[in-house]
Amino acid sequence: MADDFAKAVEDGLKLSKRVYLGKDRAVAPPKPPSPMERTMPSYYLPTSPMVYAVISDPGIVDNPDIPSYQPYVHGKSDPPALIPLQMNGIQLDVDCYLNTAFVRVTGSWRVHCVMGSKNCDCRIAVPMADQGSILGVEVEVMKKSYCTKLIVMEDYKDIENAAQVEDGGFLKPNIFTLKIPQVDGGANLSIKISWSQKLSYGDGQFSISVPFSFPEYVTPAVKKISKKEKIQVNVNTGTGSEILCKTTSHPLKELRRNVGQLGFLYESEVLKWSNTDFSFSYAVSSSHIFGGVLLQSPPVHDVDQREMFCVYLFPGNQQSQKVFKKDVVFVVDISGSMQGKPLEDTRNALSASLNKLNPEDSFSIIAFNGETYLFSASMELVTKDAVERAIQWININFIAGGSTDILPPLNKAKEMLSNARGSIPIIFLITDGAVEDERQICDVMKSQLIRGGSSICPRLYTFGIGLFCNHHFLQMLATIGRGQYDAAYDVDFIESRMEIFFDRALSPILANIAIDTLDDLDEVELYPSRFPDLSSESPLIISGRYKGSFPETLQIKGVLGDLNNLAIDLNIQKAKDIPLDKVSAKQQIDLLTAQAWFSENEQLEEKVAKMSILSGVTSEYTRVIFLETDGVKKATESAGVQKADKSDALKTIDSRGPKTVVLQNLCVGFGNLQATAENLRPGFEEPKLPEAAEIFVKAASNCCGKIWSRCCCMSCIQCCTKINNECAIALMQLCTALACFGCFDLCAEVCCHGNDG
Known part of the structure; x- marks a missing residue:
């Protein structure tokens, strides 16, 4: 889909040359891309929030203010072309709390390329940080307004039939799109888009990056139009510690500085829009592990x-902090679906991580498909020779093929780590597939990995690739194993995300974390229920709910890398200006969804759905609708994704007319067993038919369609799009042979009767 989108934008830019922009031009027409750029699939994908005019009829393309009276264009654009709209103003607001950022983009775009007497659909495209979570969209255009809302999925049985790809969803796992219907030429669209994303952490610094690089062709061509660019950043760590601003991509001016809080602003009239993504980083000053509690x-x-309540634990920036000795087993999926880039990127990330292990560590590697393959039957100490042999073994044995069987290699890894002493035993599971015995695997790991005492049980870290694996199964496994879960939904991010994942997991500085005094509360619920280790590369956030009187003092305990015990007194304070319910919403929804899947508990599913609707964070049990209202009847709530009353939503969906659009599921689902069995690769899209077969299918929509409608029903023709390549080629050859015996005569008789040629 992304390639089709990019091709549509390329067609749209060519079509936009029909628009006469007048003599008073502020910018030159867009330069054609170089041959190298033109061949890059991502060249025409959005690098900032964008809006496009969806053009099916090229004849409507013209300046709504200055008609150019160009010759009429015959034919239609199929698929429709996408012309980037000119942008009149843009504002970016970023609010950072603990390890989460809430991003809001407010902008104004004009349909500058469609006749004033015509209209077209418009398409919003929002690139977000990888695994960002869309929170809502609000649109004002002419006398209409639109907004997204969340509804409970189980109440709408026919919802799957209502969702269309072109209406809205993820073009790629990090690019959200949404269609606005029937916008008049020359109209202005005011759009507000909100999403959340995790702050990156490294070297004692938090950082955020937001796509904010606008192409030249969205700059209004007329000089007299004001172009205002604004960026506002607020930071509230809740720690009561000094914050130091480290880097920024745009000239921010400091507005305020309080203990634990910062405020910045950039505002300017510009000749052309920002061509640099917005980036910002800051450090919470501390040379040691510290934490606190927010109520x-x-x-x-x-x-x-x-x-x-929310417990936070920061590793500090002390470089000399001792990291645990580690015994590591990498368990890597090499089934047929991993062929190509997924396995190549996994190989590269794994090789890089082996080179970062310390000399006192030990390791082994298990590759699996339907069989299990061992680098070594026992753990090997990290030496230069051992790492070189391991990398050579990876290059020889990481050959994609076969099915997926996860439990045997996990059991083998657990067996290899059974004698670990004075170290942290770690299992990495990397897979792109779903299997039938996932709940059994969780039960087995739960019985083997959970044990009492002060010993350090094996940690289980899981990494999912693509959208065919069951990410909630992997989340549950990581929770059981006191590890962490991560994923690369997009194959373009596999290597980079996996390297960050390995670095975080291989840098533990505090293990066996416990908070004993919470047991005195009348009732307490923790997310996650089993605490992972604190890494020097990532803070630890634990959220929860409680009943009773919260203790006046709280102490967190753990084991340091030198195997000495550590106790830290946590500062307890009321959270001011921090929306704890929204900050912790995604973490809690993800963990509860994994638990609901594992236990098959309907009450938990209902709880997740209610949390999703209240917080605006999408879940597996809710669905986003795009609701249209008139100028008088606007949405009463300010949030983009708002609470939807069941009765009101039912009335809206059941009403006639294009008032409500149900979007496709914006979550990852619970895995695809069929795709795994068929070894479909991550990012797989249904292959196109051979060119001649495509011509045959398209015949139903052109002049020859008159013939086919008499001898072959349209549903039969539609079936041709589902057959495999071999059958398509055979069918194409048969039809070509039949055509040789009289198709042209029949065409002349039925379709072209009375014409000279």
């Missing part, structure tokens, strides 16, 4: 009226 009462409308 807050729930909002009035919250379905869970228990008190909220």
Whole structure:
């Protein structure tokens, strides 16, 4: 789909040459890309929030203010071309709390390329950080307004039939799109887009990057139009510690500085829009491990009226902090679906991580498909020779093929780590597939990995590739194993995300973390329920709900890398200006969804759905709708994704007319067993038919369609799009042979009767 989108934008830019922009031009027409850029599939994909005019009829393309009276264009654009709209203003707001950032983009675009008497659909495209979570979209255009809302999926049985790809969803796992219907030429669109994303952490610094690089062709061509660019950044760590601003991509001016808080602003009239992504980093000053507790009462409308708390633990920036000795087993999927880039990127990331292990560490590698393959029957100490042999073994044995069987290699890894002493035993599971015995695997690992005492049980870290594996199964496994879960939904990010994942997991500085005094509360619920280790490359955030009187002092305990015990007194304070319910929403929804899948508990599913609707974070049990209202009847709530009353939503969906559009599922689902069995690769799209067969299918929509409608039903022709390549080629050859015996005569008789040629 991304390639089709890019091709449509390329067609749209060619078509936009029909638009006469007048003599008073502020910018030159867009330069054609170089041959190298033109061959890059991602060249025409958005690098900033964009809006496009969807053009099926090229004849409507013209300047709505200055008609150029160009010759009429015959034919239609199929698929429709996408012309990037000119942007009149843009504002970026970023609010950073603990390890989460909330991003809001507010902009104005004009349909500058369609006649004033005509209209077209418009398409919003929003590139976000990898695994960002869309929170909402609001649109104002002419006398209409639109907004996204969340509804409970189980209440709408026919919802799958209503969703269309072109209406909205993810073009790629990090590019969200949404269609706005029937916008008049010359109209202005005011759009507000909100999403959340995790802050990156490294070297004691938090950082954020937001796509904010606008192409030249979205700059209004007329000089007199004001172009205002604004960026506002607010930081509230809640720690009460000094914050140091480290880097920024744009000239931000400091507005305020309080303990634990910072505020910045950039505002300017510009000749052309930003051509650089917005980036910002800051450090929370500390040379040692420190933490605290934030308390807050729930909002009035919250379905869970228990008190909220959040425990944060930061590693500090002390470079001399001792890291644990580690015994590591990498368990890597080499089934047929990993062929190509997924396996190549996994090989590269794994080789890089082996070179980062310390001399006192030990390791082994297990590759699996339907069989299990061992680099070594026992753990090997990290030496230059051992690492070189391991990399050579990877290059020889990482050959994609076969099915997927996860439990045997996990059992083997657990067996290899059974004698670990004075170290942290770690299992990495990397897979792109779903298997039938996932709940059994969780039960087995739960019985083997959970044990009492002060010993350090094996940690289980999981990494999912693509959208065919069951990410909630991997999340559950990681929770059971006191590890962490990560994923690369997009194959373009596999290597980079995996390297960050390995670095974080291989840098533990505090293990066996426990908070004993919480047991005195009347009731407490923790997310996650089993705490992972604190890494020097990532803070640890634990959220929860409780009943009772929260203790006045709280102490967190753990084991350091030198195997000495550590106890840290946590500072307890009321959370001011930090929406704890929203900051912790995604973490809690992800963990509860994994638990609901594992236990098959309908009450948990209902709880997740309610949390999703209240927080605006999409879930597996809710669905996003795009709701249209008139100028008088606007949405009463300010959030982009708002709470949807069941009865009101039912009335809206059941009403006639294009008032509501149900979007495709914006979550990852629960895995695809069929795709795994067929070894479909991550990012796989249904292959196109051979060129001649495509011509045959298209015949139903052109002049020869008159013939086929008499001898072959349209549903039969549609079936041709589902057959495999071999059958398509055979069918094409048969039809070509039949055509030789009289197709042209029949065409002349039925379709072209009375014409000279």
